[in-house]
Amino acid sequence: MALIRDIAAVCKSKNAGPFDLTIDVVFDNDDLFERVRATGVLCPALFARLYDVAEADVLFTPYPAGRAFKATFPRLVPAGDIGDTDVYGCQQHAPMLDVDIPV
């Protein structure tokens, strides 16, 4: 068992345009990336649950060349609109840090 905060090289969030948020989790080497992928823990359903969005609205892409997983889904509020808390979207990654991956 391992938390993302202990095994990932990068765990970050950012706007993907004003209406979407994108989260990237990157690992240090191909072996770890493949072992994480094999667990199936990182998947659209995980992001849907952690960020309270419909699973159908999560675009999930494993990206072996970058040893990375990317998930993109709607922002809570469009960037800069009334009620937005994070115009750049770069502080929405924290719920990912405690995801436990059985590698």
Next chain:
Amino acid sequence: MPEIRLLSTSGILGYGFPEESLNAGLARKPHMVGCDGGSSDPGPYYLGSGKPFASPMAIRRDLRLMLKGAIEHGIPMVVGTCGGAGGAPHLELVAAMVRDIAAEEGLHFRMALIHAEQDKSLIKRRIAEGRSRPLGRMKPLDADTVDRADRIVGMMGPEPYMRALDEGAQVVLGGRSSDPAPFAAVAMRAQLPPAPSWYAGKMLECGATPSIPKGHDCLLVTVRDDGVECEPTNPIRRCTPVSVANHSLHENSSPIHHYEPGGMLDTSDCRFDALTDRAVKVSGMRWEKADAYSVKLEAVEKIGYRAISICGTRDPLLISTLAPFLQSVKANVRAKAQDFGVAPEEYTLTIRSYGHDGVMAEREPVHDIAGHELGFLIDVVAQDPDRAAAVLAMARTNMLHTDFPGRLCREGNMAFPFSPSDIPAGPVFRFTMSHVVLPDDPCEMFPITYETI
């Protein structure tokens, strides 16, 4: 094999770069020096207000070094999305700086300005013709949304840049552009294929960001028929296969499918090979031409005026009853604002609690408050600045004085760091479009004007 070398100075014009990095890049005899000038990331205010998000002082500094370098080496200087948002005032701000710098430095050249601000009647005509499409989850575009917009820009592809360079401009300043377009244009104009040309632009639009350690700095990309080579010009940085591959994750929805005007760059089969310990070759990218050329629109409309106040509490009794306390504050404000003639539908009051859920709001998974103090941002947006100020003053007073069960701090609930405590924050805008229109020609929405400096 023909090759084109492209030099980018940083991720945004005005973010700064070391002068030695520019000089090291120019020593490699690039075919152009350029910089992306903008982003929608800082939010809708900048497109709405016509102001830049980088400071004019910092933009001028970067521009002066790039301009002198380009003219001295006889190569084009190309800047995309000038002034941050690429509307008419943004483009004019940067153009005026170029004219000033040229006069001060005694530089002479032909300059092209490519305009990206859109005429509402043209957009409405495209809607009526059925030549607009929503992106993502947006509804189809309608004429009302167009009419309500304070500013609309189209995002140009490489074609207007290629035309301006063909017409002999040495300095090309573009309005809103797809970030890679100014760079891709120079490579495609040299008959290099779209796939490596677009890929090069993708790397260059953020300056040295594809290298490590990260920092605002210069990147040199060499484009050939079969791929690109990326190398930072500052010896303290290096590109590695993973640092370059990971740049495909930056600010987009997919790392492998990149939609651009005219087609899609597919990077799913890219190979990343280290050429040296600082340079990486990328090959295997593909370009899929779209059935129809499309231009993305960005637009904002004004939704009101903001006033804010900042305060904090150190009272554990208040912190233990935070949610009901904030509810009573809001109820008091609603009643008292109504008394002085501002109805609830005329404003939005948001109270953000830092130390609780100020960063993630409803998506915050931690509900217990662990800290001994909380910070509050009181945010009012109303239809005019006077109403915003009036509702904010009432909200501030009620944060200070509203009673709560078990209250001992009967002189006041909140520490305010400033006098005056209330800050008018100007107009508030909203992004309203993420749509494309289908033009007859890639250049028709982007008229070019030329001047001799």
